[in-house]
Amino acid sequence: MNKMKKTGLWLGVTTLTLSLVVLYFATWTPKIKGTNPIHVLEQVKINVTGHEIMIRGQDLDNPVILYLHGGPGASELPYAKKHQDLLESQFTIVNYDQRASGKSYHFFEDYSNLSADVLVEDLLAVTDYITQRLGKKKVILIGHSYGTYIGTLAAHRAPDRYEAYIGIGQMADTQQSETDGWNYVMEQAQLADNHEDINQLEQIYEPIKQGQAFTPRDIVKRYGGASRLMDSPDTSFLGMTFSHEYNMLDAIRYNKGIIYSQEILIREAMSRPLPSLITKLDLPFYFVMGDYDFMTSAHAAKVFFDQIEGKQKEFIAYKNSAHYPHYEEKLKFFDWMVDTFIKQTP
Secondary structure, eight states: OOHHHHHHHHHHHHHHHHHHHHHHOOOOOOOOOSSBOEEEEEEEEETTEEEEEEEEESBTTSOEEEEEOOTTTOOOTTTHHHHSHHHHTTSEEEEEOOTTSGGGOOTTOOOTTOOHHHHHHHHHHHHHHHHHHHTOSOEEEEEETHHHHHHHHHHHHOGGGEEEEEEESOOOOHHHHHHHHHHHHHHHHHHTTOHHHHHHHHHHHHHHHTTSOOOOHHHHHHTTSSOSSSOOOOOOHHHHHTSSSOOHHHHHHHHHHHHHHHHHHHHHHHHSOGGGTOSBOSSOEEEEEETTOTTTTHHHHHHHHHHSBOSSEEEEEETTOSSOHHHHTHHHHHHHHHHHHSOOOO
């Protein structure tokens, strides 16, 4: 074998080896310093399917937060620790990839029955697993974006399992929310004299008005309706691939799962808006909304909030944030969480 052939063979083997390493390298979540810390990334079989669960916190004696990602299908595992680091000092935070999402998407599994009700069943089972594993009677339930859809349904169905429910970027009447978003971005597009955006928005107005379409998310993001005080935290394919918690195979799972989940679950959420399903919650609940949120409009969330009967409830407006107030103003959110849920002794 001549030198050129040997070099080519060596390069081919090296490329294949590197590809396999990137595709399949082991994933983990970094260690945490603390008095009684936990830092776990694990696959747990719940309701006959594998759920990827990450648990992080400096002290297992702290209260537990169970956090629901949005999307649908948009796992936050690759970047959760970056934005939840303050919370980890006073709470144990549990993030998990929902069925058919991220690392919980399994290529040859049948997801033909995927629905919000199935995800609620999963959530209740995950809640039981977490309370038993961590020795807690209840957990604090936080939903973000689409996570608020299944979170509100679960809080309504099983209020005894949760200390409180917190909806961040709370979903409400989808048609009203999308109309609010359209009005905002159309005004911004006109101020910017962006004729391309104006034309696109004009073409989609009637479907939005009839509850059959969403305001284009790229336009919402362009005019600050998704995030304002930070770049959108959504992780790129490469960002996922080179995070600790995801490898390339997981990033592929993420993309497959989000395409599949959104097609089914968004349509369901539009046909079954939360205000038509829930008028009362029998536990403390809080809506945390950015004033500039036009992914899930603060106005629609406030209308929904006002119609819900509850003994202890609060609507909290973040004046400078959009769809990620807990990340955009994370110190403010952290202080509120501590003041609200950590009992201070004299």
